[in-house]
Amino acid sequence: MGEPERDPYTGRMTTGHEWNGINELATPVPKLVLIFLALTFISSLIIWILAPAWPSVNNYTKGILGIDQRTTLENSLEKADAITTPWRNEINSKEFTEILNNDDLMKTVRQHGARLFADNCAMCHGTDATGGYGYPSLVDDQWLWGGDPATIMETLRIGVNSGHSESRISQMMAYGRDGILTLDQRRTVGSYILSLTQGTNADDAKLKAGSEIFMQQCQSCHGSDGRGMRSVGAPNLTDDFWIYGGDPVAIDQTLREGRQGVMPFWDDRLSLADRKALTLYVLDLAETRK
Ligand code: HEC
Ligand code: HEC
Incomplete structure (x- = not known):
């Protein structure tokens, strides 16, 4: 390591370090960079004071501007x-x-x-x-x-x-599961309600029996003509619109298990x-x- 001396080409001082005849210039950090560093520090200080910044265990510094993302x-x-x-x-x-x-x-x-x-x-x-x-x-x-x-x-x-x-209450009872009607009775009343929409080839005696079951069990909600009742949300059974299907199998399931749409x-x-x-x-x- 030699003594710092003035470099003849740039006019700057050297540090005195020298490697194989190459001298290191003592070039200071440019002022502009230092100014920027200082500005950055000052502006973060200002932001810490104004805005929410430092977290603590269960709170944070709120800043005097009261900025809040919420x-x-x-x-x-x-x-x-x-x-x-x-x-x-x-x-x-x-x-x-x-x-x-x-x-x-x-x-x-x-x-x-x-x-x-x-x-x-x-x-x-x-x-x-x-x-x-x-x-x-x-x-x-x-x-x-x-x-x-x-x-x-x-x-x-x-x-x-x-x-x-x-809430409105919609209750189509489970006539099979609850043992109110036998399978035979359910089929009989089922073919009766299908006769209301589709006509049927069931014999008169069966239809009459079905209609009797209907009058006993069903008309209080679906109406004596089967056209439904809005006060209890009972659907019209004489039209072509079925929520749960209008084929014998679907109707059988409706009568067996009941329906309670939500x-x-x-x-x-x-x-x-x-x-x-x-x-x-x-x-x-x-x-x-x-
Ligand atoms: C306590 C009132 C009540 C009685 C009694 C009642 N129902 Fe219902 N029924 C309803 C309601 C309410 C619905 C609609 C259920 C739903 O939308 O979830 C319904 C639905 C049905 C459906 C399905 C209609 C569709 O569009 O899929 C059939 C079929 C039916 N009932 C037949 C009968 C038959 C046959 C009887 C007599 C054995 C009967 N119901 C007795 C209230 C009743
Ligand atoms: C989770 C399923 C579900 C959602 C979600 C739902 N509904 Fe329903 N809605 C039903 C069912 C099931 C019925 C039939 C209830 C019954 O058996 O009476 C119904 C019945 C209705 C009825 C009565 C129909 C009638 O014939 O009187 C109206 C109107 C209706 N919904 C409108 C809406 C509207 C509008 C929305 C959205 C805000 C909606 N529903 C969301 C299941 C749903």
Whole structure:
């Protein structure tokens, strides 16, 4: 190691280190880099003071600006709400017929209704609301509980066999399992109800016997003409729409095991405006399918 000396080419001092005749210049860190380092440090100090920064065991330093991602999120949700609230307010404040006759509002209903339906209802009632095995079609004009807007909205609010304190109760009893009717009696009444829709080749005596069982066991819910009763959600047995199938095997199973369809309640899961929009959406779908 030699003495530091001035380098004749650059005019800078050397460090005195020397390798095989090559001297090391004492080049200082450029000022600009030092300034940046200082600025970085100062700005992190400022941010530590202003914004949430240092975690502790079960808390963190909050910073004097009170910035909070949760409040930021809430604010942006509020903004989104402000965009959608006008239609919700309008739908809340207007009568069903008024909305149905208002093309602009119905456009909104179709748009938001389709989204709400896809998110909440389609998994059971099908994407086109035509239902499927165990789930009634909502667009066939055959209503278990009633198809006027107020009734549909109430079905949405409280559900069916849903566990809601005001839930609608749908009870088709298990005539076989519970030993109320023998297999023979179930077949007899089964062929009677099929005769209501399809005509039949069963003999008169059998039909008469079936009709007697029907009057004793079934008419209190399905009506003496078999057309159902909305107060108990009993379906019309004289049309071509079957929730659980209308062939002898399916009817046999219905009579043997009973049926208790469950429709969830939406009381606390969808707002009033959303339930109203869905009601209108379903009615609109049914109308366009006619
Ligand atoms: C978990 C499945 C399921 C989901 C999800 C569901 N439903 Fe239902 N829904 C049913 C069943 C089952 C019934 C028939 C209940 C009965 O037996 O009375 C029903 C009945 C209904 C009825 C009454 C039909 C009538 O004929 O009176 C309406 C209206 C209805 N649903 C609309 C909706 C809407 C709108 C949604 C979405 C918010 C929805 N449902 C979500 C299963 C479901
Ligand atoms: C206490 C009322 C009640 C009585 C009594 C009753 N039912 Fe029902 N029945 C219902 C209800 C409610 C449903 C709908 C169940 C559901 O949607 O989950 C139903 C459904 C049915 C279905 C299925 C319809 C479909 O669309 O798939 C058949 C078939 C039927 N009942 C036949 C009968 C016969 C036959 C009797 C007499 C032996 C009878 N029911 C007695 C209430 C009743």
